[in-house]
Amino acid sequence: MIRRPISLVITFSVMFAVLVGIQVYFLKNSYALKKREIFSVVKKQLNNLEDDVDIFDDDLVRDDDAMKSFIALEKGDINESDLSNIYAEKSAIVKPHFKKYVDSAFKSLGYQVNVHKEFSSIYSHHANKQLIKKPITIYQTAAELKNREILSTGKWETSTKSESTENNAGIEKVMELIKYTYTIRRITFFEISNLKMILFKELFILMSISVLILIAILFLFYRSYQNLLKQRKQINLLHDMVDNVSHEFKTPIATLKLISKTLIKKEDSDVVRILDRQVNRLEALLNPILENENISNRGEYQLNDLLPFLEDFKFSNPSIKIELDSIPNSKLAIDKQDLETIISNLLSNSVKYGATQIQIRFDQIEGFQKISIADNGIGIDKKEQAFIFEKYYRIQRENIHNTKGLGIGLYIVSKILTQNKGKIVVQSQPEEGSIFQIILPYAW
Helix, strand or coil, X not given: CCXXXXXXXXXXXXXXXXXXXXXXXXXXXXXXXXXXHHHHHHXXXXXXXXXXXXHHHCCCCCCHHHHHHHHHHHHCCCCHHHHHHHHHHHHHHHHHHHHHHHHHHHCCCCCCEEEEXXXXXXXXXXXXXXXXXXXXXXXXXXXXXXXXXXXXXXXXXXXXXXXXXXXXXXXXXXXEEEEEXXXXXXXXEEEECXXXXXXXXXXXXXXXXXXXXXXXXXXXXXXXXXXXXXXXHHHXXXXXXXXXXXXXXXXHHHHHHHHHHHHHHCCCHHHHHHHHHHHHHHHHHHHHHCCCCCCCCCCCEEHHHHHHHHHHHHHHCCCCEEEECCCCCCEXXXXXXXXXXXXXXXXXXXXXXXXXXXXXXXXXXXXXXEXXXXXXXXXXXXXHCCCCCCCXXXXXXXXXXXXXXXXXXXXXXXXXXXXXXXXXXXXXXXXXXXXXXXXXXXXC
16 A cells, blocks of 8 residues: 555544543543532432431440440350341341332432441440451341442440449348440441443433544545545556557657658658548547547447448457357447447457457347447456446556556447447456446437
8 A cells, every 4th residue: 555545544543542532531531420420419318318317226226235235245245246146137127118218218310229337346445455357237228239339437435334243141232333335436338239320321422422423533534535545546547548648649640750751752642641540540549538528429320330340340350259149130329430439449448458259249128229248358356347437447457557548448438328328237257258238229
């Protein structure tokens, strides 16, 4: 591939990568901002519930049973696992009511919120030690919070006195008063279990627009790149055309120079006729190149008059084997010069591109005459067939410069057929030859 398109692709790739990065950064920030907004709403709502939630704490945190459990744990009457089980039983009783309570608070928002409250530590000042090694669940709305966020933390101290007595010979005696003091820390967590779905719904339009913008940019670049390559190909074709025009003009110009010198010396009718032919040849070479070239007016042509023209072509190309079907006695709605120009260009192309055998067939279809010209030449690639009727287009092959031509033969054929309400169809495969089918209306 040529250098400049490669530079263009690299530049676009870098810029597109930067654009994708900006889009991703923008979406990521939008995601984080929306997430913080949702968390803020949930935290505010849950904080408003804190005072109401204390109705569940009365039986689980600050009641006498709680203190008795702490004292029993400190004395060793129960272990940490026993305390955890005690709270698990209480939590199971509270859970249905608490879950219903939390769900009702977020039902209108469509949020599925779970709450989990736990003791993170229970410190005994009397024993001067931490009583639990693992957090103990106070209550929860779900068995497990996978992506939990801290809602709030709390710390308080609670204390009580224990009186010890001893009976000795019916006499009651106070032996000691022991004060139990605990510092308790608790953490409340929350989780929005359908957070990803909420964020997806909230950001769906934004993400869709971003993706569509990127797709549109890719599509526009692809089309622009294709047009650039096509334009560069056309420029190369025009360069080839100029080279070929120069080559084609050399022979008649050299002949005219020679004739002009001869005429200076003496006038000769044969020389004048040669001069006339060469001038006509130059005119024939020049006319198709002009933008306003004239195609002959529509006329009529007796199809069997084509035989002498084909015989001349056979004579001019003795090395080419030509198979010719019988020509029907039909009259076509096309001028003689136009039809012979069509046939001449197609036959010349077959010879030019490697054909050694050419078959010409005539088939009648309803209201139209079909003329098929098949050869065993190098054929035409499928991707080339869409362009071969364009002006100055030449088949792109490595040996293109070995085949002279202006790239306007098939363009002229197509234009003549269009003006005469006909059409042309090509069937071809590389290395398998080509078949050009001309369809023309009958003259009525």
